Amino acid sequence: MRVETAALSFEDSETQALLRQTAAEFLAGRYPISRLYAIESGESKVGPAELAEIRELGWLGLTVSESAGGAGLSLLEAAVILDELGYSGAPLPVAPGNAAGGALGRGGDLVTLGEERRGLSGGLRVEGGRVSGRVGLVAAADLAGTLLAPVGESLALLPLAAARLRPAPNVDLAGCFDLDFAGLPTTEIEVVANGSTAAALAERAAQLQTALRLLEAVGMMRRVVELTKTFVTDRIVFGQPVAKFQAARHRAANLFMDVEMARWAAYHGVWRLQEDAGDPGGLWLAKHWAIRATERLLVHTHMLHGGVGVTMEYPLHLFTQGLMARATRGGDLEEMVARATAWAR
Amino acid sequence: VNFVVPREIVEFEAELNRYLDSVLSEEVLEEFRAHGIGRKVTRFWQRLGADGYLGLGWPVEYGGAGRSPLYLHAFHHVMGYRGLTIPLVTLETIARALMRIGSEEQKAKFLPRILRAEIEFAIGYTEPDAGTDLAALQTRAVRDGDHYVVNGQKIYTSAAHLADYLWLAVRTDPAAPKHRGISLLVTPIETPGVEVAPLPMMADHKTNIVFLRDLRIPLSGLIGEENKGWSYITTQLNYERVAISPVPIIERAYDNLCARLQEAGALAAKPFARAALAELAADLYALQVMDWKIAAMLADGRVPVHEASLLKVLSNELNVRCQSLAVQLLGPRSLVRRESESALLDPAGLTTERQLRRSVVNLFGGGSNDIQRDLVATFGLGLPR
Numbered sequence: 001m002r003v004e005t006a007a008l009s010f011e012d013s014e015t016q017a018l019l020r021q022t023a024a025e026f027l028a029g030r031y032p033i034s035r036l037y038a039i040e041s042g043e044s045k046v047g048p049a050e051l052a053e054i055r056e057l058g059w060l061g062l063t064v065s066e067s068a069g070g071a072g073l074s075l076l077e078a079a080v081i082l083d084e085l086g087y088s089g090a091p092l093p094v095a096p097g098n099a100a101g102g103a104l105g106r107g108g109d110l111v112t113l114g115e116e117r118r119g120l121s122g123g124l125r126v127e128g129g130r131v132s133g134r135v136g137l138v139a140a141a142d143l144a145g146t147l148l149a150p151v152g153e154s155l156a157l158l159p160l161a162a163a164r165l166r167p168a169p170n171v172d173l174a175g176c177f178d179l180d181f182a183g184l185p186t187t188e189i190e191v192v193a194n195g196s197t198a199a200a201l202a203e204r205a206a207q208l209q210t211a212l213r214l215l216e217a218v219g220m221m222r223r224v225v226e227l228t229k230t231f232v233t234d235r236i237v238f239g240q241p242v243a244k245f246q247a248a249r250h251r252a253a254n255l256f257m258d259v260e261m262a263r264w265a266a267y268h269g270v271w272r273l274q275e276d277a278g279d280p281g282g283l284w285l286a287k288h289w290a291i292r293a294t295e296r297l298l299v300h301t302h303m304l305h306g307g308v309g310v311t312m313e314y315p316l317h318l319f320t321q322g323l324m325a326r327a328t329r330g331g332d333l334e335e336m337v338a339r340a341t342a343w344a345r
Numbered sequence: 346v347n348f349v350v351p352r353e354i355v356e357f358e359a360e361l362n363r364y365l366d367s368v369l370s371e372e373v374l375e376e377f378r379a380h381g382i383g384r385k386v387t388r389f390w391q392r393l394g395a396d397g398y399l400g401l402g403w404p405v406e407y408g409g410a411g412r413s414p415l416y417l418h419a420f421h422h423v424m425g426y427r428g429l430t431i432p433l434v435t436l437e438t439i440a441r442a443l444m445r446i447g448s449e450e451q452k453a454k455f456l457p458r459i460l461r462a463e464i465e466f467a468i469g470y471t472e473p474d475a476g477t478d479l480a481a482l483q484t485r486a487v488r489d490g491d492h493y494v495v496n497g498q499k500i501y502t503s504a505a506h507l508a509d510y511l512w513l514a515v516r517t518d519p520a521a522p523k524h525r526g527i528s529l530l531v532t533p534i535e536t537p538g539v540e541v542a543p544l545p546m547m548a549d550h551k552t553n554i555v556f557l558r559d560l561r562i563p564l565s566g567l568i569g570e571e572n573k574g575w576s577y578i579t580t581q582l583n584y585e586r587v588a589i590s591p592v593p594i595i596e597r598a599y600d601n602l603c604a605r606l607q608e609a610g611a612l613a614a615k616p617f618a619r620a621a622l623a624e625l626a627a628d629l630y631a632l633q634v635m636d637w638k639i640a641a642m643l644a645d646g647r648v649p650v651h652e653a654s655l656l657k658v659l660s661n662e663l664n665v666r667c668q669s670l671a672v673q674l675l676g677p678r679s680l681v682r683r684e685s686e687s688a689l690l691d692p693a694g695l696t697t698e699r700q701l702r703r704s705v706v707n708l709f710g711g712g713s714n715d716i717q718r719d720l721v722a723t724f725g726l727g728l729p730r
Contacts, residue, residue: 007349008415008641016346076346229726243729249722250715256726257655264638265631271348288627340623 027088061107070107086219093140099209213330414643425593428693446569467508527574548702651725668701
């Protein structure tokens, strides 16, 4: 009987468990809540030293082969690292770096990309041998050396030193910038693909970005569940813990169920993409689900926490704000509806 | 993790579908569509039993095939998608309880006949004043020599008008704390002292009130130990919760909606329908994954507790939303009953209106969803009770 069912498992594989533990230990040591507060207040930042550290861990080329400077992990193995990253709340540019690097098959150096999809920022064009235009909401543009972006009908790597960076502070802690290129000579960019190849490569980067941001969101949801559990158990109202009241228990149960569903749908969607690069369908559905679960989660957790949850001295906001960002990046609901309908039928 | 569904399970589903295509006549299907139960349906179940499908998950020692719970999951999935009911309560709830706590004599008497679909049981747990708070039940059984004498009333006793046996929860020790004085008894339904009165329900569903007046049950009708009934009951409900998941019903509704709206040819021009279908597809996907997670747990020999409650709550609530949405997308024609020639039928020959009316039943059937939420809070999240 075991033989029949050996394949189906919802437990971490040995490799996943090891990766998860290593990532969790590293992140808990380097990015405790006190560090997140310091980043929030500006006392500390994610700088070149932090980038060097995650490069050393192989986190800038998780799914890239070792020969190309990566860690050679499967997508499901990379997923547990993003899950733990989300749980920690550390604002490290692992998702954009691996979306760009993963699509290109290049590990090692941080290549970033714009988070504003659906062409909302106008994009880059070539006129007279020079590149101009805007790329919106680029994560860690102050740390990365290179940007992966569509330039006309091509996909190209552009030196970030040539861009004007305008900070676009977000709801979460991650550094984010709008970039303007004004007349960068095309000789200074590296075209990696043209035409349909460029479109396919850009699509691959977009899919990876969805997958990685989704897993980060799922990890962050777990943290919100944990904070909520602790709060309703410890907080006394009318002489007993909040957790004793049925209305509160039901809200907490709804929160828990949403997060369980989001988590397993996310892993399953990522698995489908891993098994068949031509099947991102599960990913779109899982992201669609996670975005709506996030809406409900915000209501439930903040309702249960009351005023305490919105004070800056209680850490919940670090995770609910982080979740607002992670649920939206890597494809918002407008995009997921379009993709899911196109995919479903 | 590894989400690969074993090949033999996929092949089994295909084989079962071919088998059903070959044995289901239009007459039988019509009875399924109209009533869900009846003589032809029973004969079909007997055929399923004879061909080895009813005992798929039963241990070999009781005449079953001893297959992994994944086969059972696939079986329920195929049957549910086709809108074919099975004698679930008897086959899984009652039989599993008998295997666990029945005497050798009771096992020998009932199990082979259950497997051949020759006998059916009705469960008499709920009472007018003991539903969600089942342990408040008042039906009394008093020992009188080598018999129990039972007096009381049961309600929502589904299938009592068709069943051969009545499976009762009764109070045998009124002095004990309420969870400790309950026992399980079984009796032929055709016994003096049992009166079955119909209680018609919405959605063409028939259930019953059962009056018990000086009903005499021999001591051999006691299931398990006296006064231990509560733990037996709660274990059974865990099995039922997993088995009544409406995931295949939602899948059929989704497929039907997609086909109908495509047929109408204007899906691209219907932004609401597109967005609604995307949302339904996403909700369904997350549920399907969770459904497999629970099947995988069972296959691994573990008992899903909060997982079963989660699936029960979310799948049944999604079913109500899904059927309601189907009505809004298909319009008022979807509310026409199947007796009418102009009724809109889904691939299983069922109307949306009936499925919508039916969907609300399992919000409380199999354990009220709000109680399930409490179980999730306790066992899933770990909140203090």
